[in-house]
Amino acid sequence: MDDDEGSDGPEATAFEDFFARVEPRLRAALTSLYGADMGREATAEALAWSYEHWDRMRSMEHPIAYLYRVGQTRTRRLRRRTGITFAPELAVPAPEVDPRLGGALAELPERQRVAVMLVYGNDWSHGEVAALMGITTSTVATHVARALEHLRRSLEVAADDGA
Secondary structure (H helix, E strand, C coil), X not given: CCHHHCCCCHHHHHHHHHHHHHHHHHHHHHHHHHCHHHHHHHHXXXXXXXXXXXXXXXXXXXXXXXXXXHHHHHHHHXXXXXXXXXXXXXXXXXXXXXXXXXXXXXXXXXXXXXHHHHHHHCCCCHHHHHHHHCCCHHHHXXXXXXXXXXXHHHHCCCHHHCC
């Protein structure tokens, strides 16, 4: 973006609208992957990249999916250095959530954890998760089903208990 336009120009307004629309969903996806602190860091890195490459970003069909991958790439070095992948202890569970849920989620494979957290924790559709992860909706359904099966076993909850 040109510095001459100022913060009130049409490009700035378009980016602000984009940011307001994309940031909450991107943050939800990346915190599902990395936990609260690292997820916010990955979100900030991805959105900074989108600002720097706004000409390219504004025409993308699935910007959240692309920025999700940018966030993963940008934090890869930090994850290797710190060894952090997912930190369930950073998330603040709602009072009705079993306190063992964070540990059970941490045991899930990455794709299953992201899929189940976005579908059930953030009310995303299977299609939205599929676009984000670059997989089919049937694969999302498989990830969610396997994740729920694992969580039920880990938390010793029967499927018909409403879990």
